[in-house]
Amino acid sequence: METLKSNTAPSAAMATIGFSEIVLMLLLFIFLWRLMRENWHKSSLPTNWPFVGMLPGLLRNAHRLHEFATDVIRESGGTFELKGPCFADMDMVVTADPANIHHILSRNFSNYPKGPEFRKIFDILGDGIFNADSELWEIHRKTTMSLINHTKFQNLLEKSVWHKVEKGLITVLELVSKLDVEVDLQDLFQRFTFDSVCTLVLDYDPCSLSTDLPYIPCEKAFNATEEALLHRHILPESLWKLQNWLQIGKEKYLSKASKTFDQFIFNCISMKREKLSKTEESKGQEEEFDMLTAFMKAYDKENSGISGDTGKFLRDTILNLMIAGRDTTSTALTWFFWLLGKNPFVEIKILKEIETKLQVKPGQKWRFFNVEESRKLVYLHGALCESLRLFPPVALEHKAPAQPDILPSGHRIDQNQKIVLSFYSMGRMETIWGKNCLEFIPERWISERGGIKHEPSFKFPRLMQDLGLV
Numbered sequence: 001m002e003t004l005k006s007n008t009a010p011s012a013a014m015a016t017i018g019f020s021e022i023v024l025m026l027l028l029f030i031f032l033w034r035l036m037r038e039n040w041h042k043s044s045l046p047t048n049w050p051f052v053g054m055l056p057g058l059l060r061n062a063h064r065l066h067e068f069a070t071d072v073i074r075e076s077g078g079t080f081e082l083k084g085p086c087f088a089d090m091d092m093v094v095t096a097d098p099a100n101i102h103h104i105l106s107r108n109f110s111n112y113p114k115g116p117e118f119r120k121i122f123d124i125l126g127d128g129i130f131n132a133d134s135e136l137w138e139i140h141r142k143t144t145m146s147l148i149n150h151t152k153f154q155n156l157l158e159k160s161v162w163h164k165v166e167k168g169l170i171t172v173l174e175l176v177s178k179l180d181v182e183v184d185l186q187d188l189f190q191r192f193t194f195d196s197v198c199t200l201v202l203d204y205d206p207c208s209l210s211t212d213l214p215y216i217p218c219e220k221a222f223n224a225t226e227e228a229l230l231h232r233h234i235l236p237e238s239l240w241k242l243q244n245w246l247q248i249g250k251e252k253y254l255s256k257a258s259k260t261f262d263q264f265i266f267n268c269i270s271m272k273r274e275k276l277s278k279t280e281e282s283k284g285q286e287e288e289f290d291m292l293t294a295f296m297k298a299y300d301k302e303n304s305g306i307s308g309d310t311g312k313f314l315r316d317t318i319l320n321l322m323i324a325g326r327d328t329t330s331t332a333l334t335w336f337f338w339l340l341g342k343n344p345f346v347e348i349k350i351l352k353e354i355e356t357k358l359q360v361k362p363g364q365k366w367r368f369f370n371v372e373e374s375r376k377l378v379y380l381h382g383a384l385c386e387s388l389r390l391f392p393p394v395a396l397e398h399k400a401p402a403q404p405d406i407l408p409s410g411h412r413i414d415q416n417q418k419i420v421l422s423f424y425s426m427g428r429m430e431t432i433w434g435k436n437c438l439e440f441i442p443e444r445w446i447s448e449r450g451g452i453k454h455e456p457s458f459k460f461p462r463l464m465q466d467l468g469l470v
Contacts, residue, residue, distance in 0.1 A: 044071035045080075053083040053090070055236075062234055066395055069094055070425040078431070079409045088236030092398075092418040096425035098432060098459050099408035104399055104419065112399040117418065121232045121398075124225060124258050127313050128320030143298045144317060152289035153200075154371075160199045162368045164192060168209035170366060175211050185337055187213075189330040194219045197325030201318050202268040203290040218264040221257035222326055228254035233398065233420070265315050272296070292318070328393035335391035336384060339440050346383055346442060353379045381452050382445035389433070390440065395424040432459060 046057025061068035072080050078097035084090020095101065104112050113133040125131045129140045147153055169192050176183045191209035194216070199205045208216040228250040232240050244251040272292050295317060299310050340347045354360050357376040358369065375381075398420045405413045413419060430437050433444075447453050 044068070044075045046072070046082075048083045051087075052085045055085050055090070058082070058234055062231075065230070065234070066422070066424040069396075069420075069422050070096075070428050073422060073425045074429065077409075078429070079407070079411055081411065085236060088238060090236055090418075092420055093407075093411055093413060094420045094422060095407070095409070095411075096422045096429055096432075097407075097409050098426070098456075100411075101421055101426070102456075103408050104421065108405065111401050111403055111405060112419075113402060115400045115402070115416065117400050117416065118398065120237070122229065124229075124254065124261075125320055125323070126316030128316040130320050130324075131316075140317070143295065144321070147291060147294050147298075150289075153291065156289060156291075157200060158370060161196050164196045164199070164205075164209065166366070166368075168192060168195060168207075172209060172211055172213075186330070186334040189333040190222070190326065191219060193326045193330040193333075194222075194322075196329075197322050198268075200325065201291045201295075201321045202265070203272060203292050204268050217260050221260040222323065224250070224253040224257045225323075226327065228257075233396075261319055262315065265318050266311075268292070269296075269311075269314065291321075331391070331393040332384070332388060336387040339387050339390070340383075343440050346440065349442075350377075350380050350383060353377055378446060378450060378452060379442060382442035385445045385452070386440055386442045389427040390438075392423040392427065395422070397421045397423070426459075 046054040046061075048054050049056060058068075073094060073096045079093060079095040079100060082090075082092050082094055084092070114131055115133070119131050122131055127136055129137075129144050132140050169188065172188060173183075188209065191213070195205055195207065195209050206216055206219070208214060208219045231250050235243075240251060243249045244255070247255060269292070273296075276293065276296075295314055299314050299317075340350075351362075354377065355362070358373060360367075398418055400416045400418055401413050402415065404415050407413060426432060428437055445453050
């Protein structure tokens, strides 16, 4: 019996090892075959692998996410179903189909709230306007939106932005020109918009856009936040939550950014409270309008968000406005001037229009232009809209239906299934913008009467047109 055991045990072990090797070789063969098939067909569509789904293709193209999405959507006819790993809830539909986008953002809007999934990814925004649904949205409509649309805010906006252009942006650019040194325009625009939005919503100018270009932790925290939030769209929720718990990777920098925002905003609020307490004796005098004071008066105990903490709700509101004002405008300006550098003939036309319609001669000292004067610059407006079409500051948005739905494209959407709307891809679709969709042509926005064409919101989101006007 002992001899029998010693003879059969190695055979069983060899059989087990042999079977494992066969399975491994089979999986390797399938992997190589699928990989070679992709190369032979030169397809942009990612392979749907067993267990891991299309995650490998997504990670392989993480450095060019928007271009990858555009290639896949174009090859799929406008809408693509992305399959995630079987162990993660990552299945999603990615679309740049105008009919689908119109359905989600307009016709069936009530079925597509921000929802809990959105709040999970953008938890750093708290109860701010970007995370708002139902009752929370109603609070922001009565306060945030009301203040932004107020005449006093519009006047403050013009005054603050021009002051920063004159004393900050032009001063730095003149020095750089005099010294004949290179400068990162994106960094300057981010500093410009950061200072401007802080002045608007916090009544405080951090002066990050000055000749010595100081390091301001809060200003740099926005970049870390953007990168981390983008990666949360790519990685399985369990993975980025694990990174957050371990405080590694981009989640580590997101946590640091959140603390930096808190410190900066709460310090500004404290300074404002102290300033208000000192000026209480002069109540009879008319106070100058500022957003922070208006928010502090509006956010009483009844307006304290979901958390019930008035201080946190004020912080969330301000941070949302800072992100909106800093990132969208700086991104739009950066791409706009990059496109002008690539298309000097457009720059010549813009300068000629300014010279003709605003009576500004070359070499003449800059002067303040109000909104009404800027409306005369139709070609400049068209160039801005064209830049926003090709490089939208809000490149994608994700939604999830409260109830199952069927999109106009015929795709069935389950309850709470993630849908990604790719505005970046939409601006690059021949079916929408024609064969010259990748070209920078401001004239496509100018009507035969010489005015600006207003494209439907499902073809060119209204947000983009508003940014172009600003």
